[in-house]
Amino acid sequence: MTISSRSLGVLAVTGAAVLVLSGCVAKEDTAATAAFDVSSTDSDCAVSAATAESGTLTFDVSNDTDQVSEFYLLADDGLRIVGEVENIAPAASRTLTVVVQPGDYFTLCKPGMVGDGVGKAAFTVTGDPVAVDGPDAEQKTKAVDLYAAFVKDQVGQLVPAVEELVAAYQSGDDATARTLFPQTRAFYERIEPVAEALGDLDPRIDFREVDAVADGLDWTGFHRIEKDLWVPAQDALNADGETPAWQGWAPSTPEERADYGDLLLADVQELYDYVHSDDFTTTLEDQGIAGVSNGAIALLDEVATGKISGEEDWWSGTDLFDFAANVEGSKMAFSLVQDFATAQGDDGAALVDEIESGYAALESSLATHGSLADGFVGYTTLTADDKRELTDLINALAEPLSQLTATVLD
Incomplete structure (x- = not known):
């Protein structure tokens, strides 16, 4: 007999895609190839576009709620975090800068920094694979940061x-x-x-x-x-x-x-x-x-x-x-x-x-x-x-x- 279950709000890890280890990078370290505006509300996560060319992307996130919010770029399984920006105060803005390879992703906001989040939407990146550069120590620090983000999300x-x-x-x-x-x-x-x-x-x-x-x-x-x-x-x-x-x-x-x-x-x-x-x-x-x-x-x-x-x-x-x-x-x-x-x-x-x-x-x-x-x-x-x-x-x-x-x- 099968034990029934509602959706967990995330999908099982089934894809072969590898999370980009470059993760979030400092804005001054790399020139952005595309910029997007994000409005985080109580019920939605409106991104100014749903497609991009591969490379360095910036998401300028405005928190239009009365509680602290977060913004996530998720991998195609809906579980792994490619980049995130947290602790966005009400009426404040934060910028996420992240190197993104071609593939399918999701954007998501999390007002209150708890729960499944709101406004989960598909985000597609086309183009050629991006060569990721950077000192080994810096890359490892970013991997640790992404793991911390995953833990906080769960x-x-x-x-x-x-x-x-x-x-x-x-x-x-x-x-x-x-x-x-x-x-x-x-x-x-x-x-x-x-x-x-x-x-x-x-x-x-x-x-x-x-x-x-x-x-x-x-x-x-x-x-x-x-x-x-x-x-x-x-x-x-x-x-x-x-x-x-x-x-x-x-x-x-x-x-x-x-x-x-x-x-x-x-x-x-x-x-x-x-x-x-x-x-x-x-x-x-x-x-x-x-x-x-x-x-x-x-x-x-x-x-x-x-x-x-x-x-x-x-x-x-x-x-x-x-x-x-x-x-x-x-x-x-x-x-x-x-x-x-x-x-x-x-x-x-x-x-x-x-x-x-x-x-x-x-x-x-x-x-x-x-x-x-x-x-x-x-x-x-x-x-x-x-x-x-x-x-x-x-x-x-x-x-x-x-x-x-x-x-x-x-």
């Missing part, structure tokens, strides 16, 4: 998604909450290593029951809510495979649901505040390009250690949603550093080819079970052969991916 969409999930959960609308649960978690799963670096924040948001008990922690977060939404059967075992699921268990009261929902809201807000803080910027700058590369590796490790076993979403069986989101986040981080690996010569180029092939094979296999946009089958419907195939593909990708950081830093 957390910005996570906040209202959690608000909607919690509202349904607290009101007792379990059918709606069950539909929202895997969709909401996808935003978190794409950037999970960021939260994991913040001490007990990830445990508060995302610990399984067995992990919380083992660490002597109060069990809160997504999976505490999950168990209320998918009440375990009388003969079910806990995630440790030994403890009866009903041992010491009772469904949460309305008051308890209110508390668990409010705690999740507060923890996700803390994550949002962190990724928009100077501390987050400093951390990414300190980690540099290795941090982005290691993020790709860490997210695939998330799949290998939790999702493929079916123990992450133990009660709902929605593990494949988490699986797909982890792979998307991993591939996004990889796309930002792959050119640095390729630049290391034949061995680096061969490594990139092997990693790209690994992602393609894994995504193809995963697609036979559904998608984030249309829903995945429940994890318990996978056969032993299905799980073995996915495991083998993860392992085949993990081996070359583990070499990525060392290659990038050569």
